Amino acid sequence: MDTAMTAGTSLVCPSCGGGVAEGDRFCEACGSALTSSPDEPTVEVATNTAANSAATVEVPVNAAVQPCRSCGGVVGDDGYCQTCGTKAAKPRDHFDEQPAAWVAMTCDRGxxxxxxxxxxxxxxxAEPGSRAVLVVCDGVSSSTDSDVASLAAAKAARDVLAVGRAQGLGTESSRISAIVARFKAAADAAQEAVLTNTSPGSSNPASCTFVAAVVENGLIVAGNVGDSRAYWFPDAGEAVGLTVDDSWAAELMATGVSRHEAETGPHAHAITRWLGTDAPDHTPKTTHLRAESAGWLLVCSDGLWNYCSEAVPLGELVRRTAAEHGGEPRAMSSALVDWANAQGGQDNITVALARIPGAAAPVTTQTTEPTVGRN
Structure with missing residues (x-):
């Protein structure tokens, strides 16, 4: 889980000995609770900061009762598996979505x-490659109600991007500009959703990352705040990382530090921009490309890319997973989540995929310059 970038710490987790910051509620390294307070329930109700009224966020879960994730047995009315006795997962722990046959996602607690x-x-x-919106938000683990806020933010941004269909003046450049404007509006809506779901006076206000990708007839536009990512993996051609993280690790790499050193260091997942009341800036950096060949668009949280960060090997993993699952996006997203869990599952994991049909390697263009946030 991501953490906002703060000053150096001298505290350690009592479970694993990893470094933690004052005020953190959970250890970044092992996920252990750092207080003696009971776990907060993952409910869908939070406090509206502006009106001091309850705001309900619907969790998009499958309607059917899910089988036991340990043995596949039937879960009883008491919430425990009737075969192995394992307590059933909460609906928010694992859910998936597939609005069309070519687009799907899986979100998992890890x-x-x-x-x-x-x-x-x-x-x-419905038509493959015609139009799709994929949004992923990763709640900051040290903040209160980040699970509620991240879901509200994702839904709010999705709704803005899904409704807006402005095409500009009919040229490719004006069309891109129109979509980029939608990204700004979507980030504003996501930011407002986080603020709405932040408890008044909280010492650890809710916050999350934001990444989204819009597909419109072969044109892909992606934008992000934080370190959730979007990638393009053409069937023939070079894998491309579409987004650049707002993170301490990315800043280190920009100075020449190796990717391995930066992404395994003590502040590897410290972010420099995010959504929330204390956000320095929530304007998304955007980029676009024309998908001339068939391939896979991947939007994910660091729960996946932490185990395979670079575009080329991650693209190979996605292509291999596609071959093993007949190119079915829902089965693939679930399999990639399973793969991340098999690597350790130390973070929440979200994988969203879109299959783009088509035939030359795309070229990316930065359309919005990044704004440096706080260190």
Missing amino acids: IRHHRNEDAAALDAD
Whole structure:
């Protein structure tokens, strides 16, 4: 789970000995609770900061009762598996969504964390490659109500991006500009959703990352705040990382530090921009490309890319997973979540995929310069 970048710490987790910051409620390394307070329930009700009224956020879960995740047995009315006795997962712990046959996502709590602070929301037209919106938000683990806020933010951004269909003046450049404007509006809506779901006077206000991708007839536009990512993996051509993290690790790499050193250091997942009341800036950095060949668009949280960060090997993993699951996005997103859990599952995991049909390697263009947040 991501953490906002703060000053150095001298505290340690009593479970694993990893470094933690004052005020953190959960250890970044092992996910253990750092207070003696009982776990907060993952309910869908939070306090509205502006009106001091309850705001309900619907969790997009499957209606059917899910089988036991340990043995596949039937879960009884008491919430425990009738075969192995394992307590059933909460609906928010694991859910998926597939608005069209070519677009799907899976969101999972992972193994080490006590709740799922990741969230995602999708929208897609039926025709493959025609139009889709994929949004992923990753709640900051040290903040209160980040699980509620991240889901509200993802849904709010998805709704803005799904409704807006402005095409500009009919040229490719004006069309891109129109979509980029939608990204700004979507980030504003996501920011407002986080603020609405932040408890008044909280010492650890709710916060989350934001990444989204819009597909419109072969044009892909992606934007982000924080370190959740979007990638493009053409069937023939070079894998591309579409987004650049707002993180301490990214800043280190920009100075010449190796990716391995930066992404395994003590502040590897400290972010420099996020959504929330204390956010320095929530304007998304955006980029676009024309998908001339068939391939996979991936939008994910760091629960996946932490185990395979670079575009080329991650693209190979996605292509291999596609071959093993017949190119079915829902089965693939679930399999990639399973893969991340098999690597350790130390974070919440969200995988959203879209299959883009088509035939030359795309070229990315930065359309919005990043704004440096606080260190």
